[in-house]
Structures are given as structure tokens and as C-alpha cells.
Amino acid sequence: MTDNREYLYLSGNDEYYKMNKQFHNRDGVLHSEIDTTKDMGDTEFSNYLKNKVSGFLNQSFENIVILVGAGGSVVTNSNGIDTRFGKTVAMLAQEVNDSLKTGRYEFKKDKNQVNVFALDEMAQEIGYSNDIYSDNKPNEIDKDKFNLENFLSRLITFQKFVNENTEKWEMSRRAIFDIIKHETSYDFDKNHFKHAKLINMLSKS
Structure with missing residues (x-):
């Protein structure tokens, strides 16, 4: 049985x-x-x-470790993930792809425009993947083929050995982190984030 x-x-x-x-x-x-x-x-x-x-x-603990699973950093509503309050790694990867695909990027703070590599170009060049897109939807990142965190680890290692286009590689890396910072910056809203409630519950003496 x-x-x-x-x-x-x-x-x-x-x-x-x-x-x-x-x-x-x-x-x-x-x-x-x-x-x-x-x-x-x-x-x-x-x-x-x-x-x-x-x-x-409802008891006192000396030390508490909270393990949060996938999705713990986002807020959902009836339509799915509310992007006002966080995005998944897959969503961030798509934002990076869309922002770099023209080969030019404007930094959010100083508005400085630089030449960059497209995400799929970088993925191929550093030996991460020759195909990062969905088979059915061109230009849409396939999360089974591409993981932004793994890609960044490979990119940072690759940069140590770059001899050509060093400035463009550096600008591309900075652009990616600029996008991530911008897309993960949002105001705290106690009606949507329940951190205080969790902390108060777990810190009862």
C-alpha cells in the first residue's frame, strides 16, 4: 500500500x-x-x-533560528505575487534581461549611460549557458535554464581572468547589481509585512 x-x-x-x-x-x-x-x-x-x-x-527561548522557504521574501495577493513588495529571483532575472538587451544601460542614480553586454551574451561568453530563453516565448527567461544567483557567481569569477573589454564587463556587472538594488527597494508597509508580529510572537518572555 x-x-x-x-x-x-x-x-x-x-x-x-x-x-x-x-x-x-x-x-x-x-x-x-x-x-x-x-x-x-x-x-x-x-x-x-x-x-x-x-x-x-508561548515560552521563552534563548536562541531562535527561523528558516524561511522559497517565497518568504515576497507578498502575495489574489492575483499572485504583489511586485510592489518584492520579486522572486526569476523576476529579477527577467528585469535584468530586459534592461540590458539593447546594449546600453542608464544607472538609476546618476543617469550615467554605459555600454553593456546583453544577458544572453554574457551567459554564453562565461560558459554558463548557450540558451537561457523559453522555447515557446522568445526573450522570456526560462527559470529551469537560468538562475541569476548561480550566473552572478560565475560572472564574478570570470571577471578575474578577463583581458578584453574589461570596462564593458565591469559596467555590465555594475548594471546588474544596480537593477537588483532598484527592483528590491520598496517602502515598509505594516499592513503587508508581518515581521513585527512574528518577532513579537517569538520573543515572548
Whole structure:
């Protein structure tokens, strides 16, 4: 029989998961606290788990490390990611591509215009990839073919050994970081960012 557990909470002492439309912990199937002859439903389990997590958090910790998964740096709304409050790495890569494709770039602060390499040119030249675009949509970065963070690591290493067009390479690198800085600069809005709420919850004495 296939074990199709969907884990919802894991700790050193317990685990909660959903399997075959039933909620379980290490002791077995969870039954409703209202009617013990019935399995616990979605709403009751949600409240049950909230109480468990609150009980764990409502204590004093000497040190706290928060691991945030992919998407933790962006804010979503009904239409998807709200780009006013952050962008994914894939979105930043597309911004870099669009801004450099003409071979000219104007820095945001001093408006200085410089010659730069297009993103796909750089990717090929440094040996990162010969094809960074979607097969079906020309000029749209394919996130499975191109990762901006990995590309930048390769680019910085490559620059150490450049003997030709050194200024253009340097301007291209600076342009990329200028774009990233501009695209990740936004005003703090407490209605959308819940950092304070998280910190207050975790810092209870």
C-alpha cells in the first residue's frame, strides 16, 4: 500500500499528517473532540493544530533560528505575487534581461549611460549557458535554464581572468547589481509585512 502522507506539522515529540482524507498523529487517527465517534474535520484540525503550535511558541527561548522557504521574501495577493513588495529571483532575472538587451544601460542614480553586454551574451561568453530563453516565448527567461544567483557567481569569477573589454564587463556587472538594488527597494508597509508580529510572537518572555 502506498504511503501518501501529507505532513502538516513535525517536531521532536510529535507529528501530524493527513492520509486518505484522515488526520493522524503518531498514535493514529485523530477523532473529533466534539463527537469521538467521528474523524476530526478540516476546521477542527486547523484549530487543534493552532493550539498545539501556540503552546510550543508561548515560552521563552534563548536562541531562535527561523528558516524561511522559497517565497518568504515576497507578498502575495489574489492575483499572485504583489511586485510592489518584492520579486522572486526569476523576476529579477527577467528585469535584468530586459534592461540590458539593447546594449546600453542608464544607472538609476546618476543617469550615467554605459555600454553593456546583453544577458544572453554574457551567459554564453562565461560558459554558463548557450540558451537561457523559453522555447515557446522568445526573450522570456526560462527559470529551469537560468538562475541569476548561480550566473552572478560565475560572472564574478570570470571577471578575474578577463583581458578584453574589461570596462564593458565591469559596467555590465555594475548594471546588474544596480537593477537588483532598484527592483528590491520598496517602502515598509505594516499592513503587508508581518515581521513585527512574528518577532513579537517569538520573543515572548
